[in-house]
Amino acid sequence: MVADQPRLPPGSASPRARLRWLLIIVGVMVLLTAGWPLLDAVVSDKQQLAAGAKLRIGPSGPDSASVSVGPGWTLRPAESDPRQGYLLRRGDISVSIGYVALARAGRTTGIWSGLQRVLRVSNPGIRLGRPAAVTSRQGRAGLTATATSARTSGHVTDFLGPSGTYAIEIVVLGPSGAKPVAAAVSLLLIRSLRFPADPW
């Protein structure tokens, strides 16, 4: 309930002026909240990557890694950040390569349990298979497992960085029928993964 009109300061807004200001405020809010996302939606979120393009991920030289992609891949710029991760696509296959800054120096198994929970946030209903040991071309040990949900299947892999303070997580997902393709893509990315100053 609004009380009877109080004694207003001289020059206070009239009811019509108040409604005019209200429209301006709502207009500004709508313009910003809907305007930018609409503009963003009409601009294509695809950037073609050259075959063999090298993507560096991580905040700095020692705390980083790189992967190389084959032909036909596109990068999603709006969902990619060289410091935090990339989202790539080729046909029905999507690849997310993420940099994980560990709150304290970790082990691959500890990272794996965290990864399982994080995947449930971005892909509810996804189930991971039993993790198996995997080795990068540089000889770094990691874990990999199949990932399946009602509509998608793929592979999830993580590697602990040489400093032990960060990890690289690679998630390859596609439609259920594209399981062999996802497995091949995952293997190629694992092989191309490079850590700087790798002691091995």
Add this chain to the structure above:
Amino acid sequence: MVSFRSSIRAVRISAAVLCIFGAGVVIREFVRLLLVFPEAGALAAVLELPLVLIGFVLLRRLRPTRSPARLWSAAALVWGATAAAGCALLANQGLAGLWAKNEGIKFASDWSASLSAPLNEELLKLCGVIMVALAAPLAINGPLDGMVYGALTGLGFQAVENVTYGLNAVIMSGGTNPNLAVLNSALLRVGTAGLGSHWTMTAVAGAGAGYLILHTRRRRLIRAASYTGDQGRLPAGAPAARPGYELLLAAAACLTAAMGMHLLFDAPGVVIELKVAVNFALAAILYLMLSSAFLHRAREWLAAAAAAGLVSAADASSVLSRRRRRAELRRVHLPADRQSLRQRQQDILAELDAEAA
């Protein structure tokens, strides 16, 4: 014909709808994360409670003579935490996407936050200060009131943003130690950056809203005076022919300064301690200037009112200070007399607020 009552109701309902919408956006964005990491979500919220409670009390005390109404202070805080925070999530995602697509992901990684947030967030938070002025016409009489309501709006925004940063930290640390990730994020956002974050930026922008309100009031008075030929109601020093564009310039300068502070705060390559120091200093300097000018005008008005016999000498000497007002009240023993004195103090302060602003 729109009545005063229906226009106020329209503003309040719109504000409530926008707050519900903003809260809905924030919840939708983080609900899955909260379901998977409930303990981290609870910790992130609990860690912000002291900031909100202490900030709310301290920022309301910033207003000299008396604190702003609790209801509208809470409304400003809620706007910042819901309407502004939720809409900013969508607006920032949209603009950040445009930066990444048009300028490249490297540029976006460095600059997207510092080029998107100042524009979107400062405007969305400022809308809350103006909404308070529209919903409660007596709440904001000038830049100092705007500054306090702006600081409260910024505080609400800051608290929710801190929670979202804490939750994002859980993801960025791969869910390996959710509680530690939230704790580290809160220590950085509250402990290190808290003194120079959103509350300072929106305080400065809010002062601009106060100047804007003064400008529009002056313009209306001049327009009314030109119709009626009554120049007596014009504010002292207001040129009859012009509506006083210096106030509009001051409003624009405050908003620009707030955006500049935000840009600095998000800019890469500057140490956080320097950013915090600059933002805190700018807000503090503006506050000291505005509050000392307000108190100077208040004392002048009280002296004139006392000389004209409108206010007693005892009231004039005590009414500006919270402590002295309380001391005066303690001296009165009869509850009815104490209530009468309290009412008189509040009446003088209400008059003084409008005049000194």
